[in-house]
Structure formats: C-alpha cells, structure tokens
Amino acid sequence: METILTEMIELIKNSTDGITAERRLVAYFSEWISEITGEALECMDDALAEEYKKMGYKIEKRDTRTIQFLFGKVNFKRRRMKKAEEKALYPLDKEMGFLKGEAFSPLLLRNIAEVASGTVLRKTEQAVSLLTPFSISHTKVKSVLDKVGSLQKNYTENRLLDINQVEKPKHKKKVPFLFIEGDGLMYKATKKKRGEIHRIQIAEGVEKNGKRTRLIGAHYFSSTESAADAWTLVQNYLFLHYDLSNTVVISNSDGGSGYEFSQFNEIVTGCLCHEHVRDAYHVNQKIKQRLNFVPELQAELKKAIRHHDWSEIELVLTTAESTILIDEEEVETHQKEQIRLLKGYLNRNWDYLMPLYKRGLGENLRGIGTCESNHRPYSYRVKGHGKYWSKDGVRNVVYVIEGLKNETLEHAILEEMPEYNKQQSVQYKEALKAAHKQVAHQSHEGVRHGSIFHISSSSSSIGRLNKVLSTV
Structure with a gap:
C-alpha cells in the first residue's frame, strides 16, 4: 500500500x-488493476491445473491470452491440458467462460452496445476512448x-415464438386493466427504399413518480419484418403471462395498416371487455393538417370531439366552410376538400373517438397515448442525419434498444452465450478454495480520521458530514 501511495504522489507531483x-x-x-487481475487469474489457473490432473488431464503447454475488460486490458498465462481420447482444453477459459477468439468481456460488450444504440458509431468510438482506458x-x-x-x-424469439417449448409460469397475472398500443416507425433503407419498424407495447397502468409518471408492467415488442410478426410475439407473451378473463383491455392506435x-381484438380473445381508442396524437395531427386555414377553430373541434357530440362537430365544420374565400376557385375547392376529408375521417372513427369516461371506465383512467413518446429512442437512432440502414443493421439496433427497455439485455447475453456463466463445477469450486489459501490475507486498518475542506459558503449538510468523519 505504501508503494502505491508513493507512486500516486509522484504522479501528482510531476503533473x-x-x-x-x-x-x-x-x-x-x-x-x-489489470496487473493484479492477471495475477489472480494465473493463481486460479494453477489451482485448476491441479484439480484437472486428478481427473487424468496432462499439461500440453502454457501460453498467453489477452482480454479487454471495462477497467483495462488483462494479460495472463494459462495452461492447455489434454486427457486421453478427449479434446484438449484450457481449464481456466472453460470455467471462467472465456470464449475462444473473444477479446472483450461480456460487460464491455453490453456497455458498448448500449452506447451505440443511442448514438452513431463514431460518437460511440469517441465516448469509449474518452471514458475508458482503451x-x-x-x-x-x-x-x-x-x-x-x-x-x-434470439433470446426474444426463443421465448415467444415456439411457446410449446417454453416452460409455462405456474401463475398468470390477473390485472383489472391492460393497455395495448401499436404503431409503425418509418426509416430510410438502403437502395432508396423505405423500411418500417413495427412496434407494440403493453402496460398495466400508470403511477406517479414525483412530477413524472411511468408505466406499470410495461413490455415492448418490435419487428423489422412485418406487423404480423410483432403481433405474434405479443399474443404469445399475453398467453404465457396473463389471465385476461377478468381484465378490461384498452387498445390504442392510429388505425393504420396492421394496427x-x-x-388488437384477435390477440385478447377471452378478455372481460375490449375498448378501442383512436390515438389522440394522430387525431390532433389530422385536425391541424385539414384545418390549417382556420387555426382558430382547431381547439373548438377538439373540444367537440371530447364531448363526443356530432352536432358540435358539424357546427364547427360548417363554420370552417363559411370562412372559405369563394372568389378564389382553386383555393375554395381545396379547402372544401379538406373539410370533406376531415368529416369522413371523424365519421369513420366515431366509435373509437368516444372518451373512456363516457364508456363507464372512470374519469381518471390513464395508460394510453405513450406509444409516440416511446418511439423516441428508436427514431433518434435510426432517423435523420442522412442515415440509411440495411435490414440486418436496423434490426440489431432495434433489438438492443428493446432489450434495454425491457431490461433483458444482460439476460440475453448470458443465456444465449451460456459460456459466459461460470460453470460452478466441483473442480472450479475446489480451485477457488485452493487459490484463496495461496494468497496471504492482509488486514487493512482503513481511514480513522477525515475532514472535508470547502471554500464555498457554509452548509449544514457538509458540516454534519464533516463532523461524522472527524469522529470515526
């Protein structure tokens, strides 16, 4: 410890x-840290070699391997061993889960993928260089x-595509409400084509978190192939995890193709009740687009929709029509056509425009209308700045984002590459005991006194913390 302190002080003095x-x-x-990690691994390799000798293995050679961890590059030597009529192996690699040819640790892989899912590749390159030692x-x-x-x-599909091969949970969730939303997100594909990310999300409700709200039990599903593939994932997930017999399902979409x-109705068969809602964001966008020549009437039309009163709708549209300039034939024709299209849109979706409170579902029911905001991690990454995507490229980005949102990314890495999970074999446990005995234990007294020096104005919290430290 004294050597480390001396070297640290020397570094600071010479800076x-x-x-x-x-x-x-x-x-x-x-x-x-890299040096002592390498020493620890070599110590474990010594102990593992002894355990494998008991099993009839013999040492063939000892060579060096390098693995990049989050904290630095670790070089270590380990033994290659062989048993008669069996394939040669490196016991340390096998027991620690070091994959052949893989230069990065699993945590480093995960963290790089997370950064790259939120920004362009060169920005990720820059971030890694700035914030890590490599x-x-x-x-x-x-x-x-x-x-x-x-x-x-692979992790998602293995658990949701062939449900006959998946272990069924003993108890399915029973919830009073389940909210389901779906929408597509367009992106630029290679060869001047347009691709679509098909997204569906479910949630059990909303809860307050300070001034903000968050979805309860949210789960997200995506497909870059087709909306049908996304619906299959959702349907199987609901079958595996929910008993909907006493659940009111509320669905929400813009009514586009595939949504x-x-x-929605097909995947919630057997639920207590299914209420479908036309997405308010898209309805408001439609109103803004069609009535752009009378912006002062847009709020009135939205109010009429909230009242779900068709006579109010007709009154607002009639008022809009009365403002059309009849002395400009081309303009008149265009504006009348906009009103006609808007009226037809509202008429087709009238049943889905009824507010939830008018359907007897309560005044304060919340849980829909978040699909658009949840597009953002995807849209920020795949759209704009002249980005064009191959099918494989956009699929991989989408799945990393989905894994982060569903908190399954680490499970996917560990379960789809089981070598990363330490095997916990008898030999491994015995080797750990032996390696631990080889290293002499040193007790450290630690810091007995401390204080906080600050130039800023006095702070009661800093003063209390300083007092605690000074009396330790």
Missing part, C-alpha cells in the same frame, strides 16, 4: 495541472452492436 494528473492516475490504476474503432463498435442485437433477437381494431 503540470489537474487534468494531466487525473489522466495519469486513471492510466496508473487501470494498469495496476480505444475501439467504429467498425468494431458495429460488430459488437450486431452481435449483441442478434443475441437479444386496426381487428388486430
């Missing part, structure tokens, strides 16, 4: 400024993103 000092300290600690090319970032996205895709009432 011209705080930034340089911190950079040197980060590099120093990275090198130090650098990575943007092409390598892409390969990591593709790999992790494929793992999440009609019939699609």
